[in-house]
Amino acid sequence: MPDVVGLGADDACSIVRRAGLVPAGPEGMPAPEEGVVVAQAPIGTAGAEEGATVVLITQHGRRPADDPITPPPSEEADTLQPA
Known part of the structure; x- marks a missing residue:
């Protein structure tokens, strides 16, 4: 069973079909x-036997795990404050 969460x-x-x-x-x-x-069943x-169903639960508005969101340097500087 492939892990496809993220x-x-x-x-x-x-991947599930392959x-x-x-x-x-x-x-x-x-x-x-x-x-x-964001979740799958079975995990x-x-x-899983060939032909079994894999339930995939998705969330809209998120990006895949291999496409992380990094704020631009100007936004990052605004959010980090010295202690």
């Missing part, structure tokens, strides 16, 4: 197309 929905669904599994949304919804996967360390 990936974008498209990438996560592709593993021979079927991605789906929660409560019988279709596989997510947008957002970042990534669990085993």
Whole structure:
């Protein structure tokens, strides 16, 4: 079972399909197309038989884990204050 938490929905669904599994949304919804996967069932360390369904829960408005958000230097300087 691949661990796809933190990936974008498209990438996560592709990885799940390549593993021979079927991605789906929660409560019988279709596989997510947008957002970042914040949870999956079964979890990534669990085993699964080929053709099993993997429920992917996404959150919109987040970026994938491999695309961290770093504030520009001017904003960073404004938020950090000496002690």
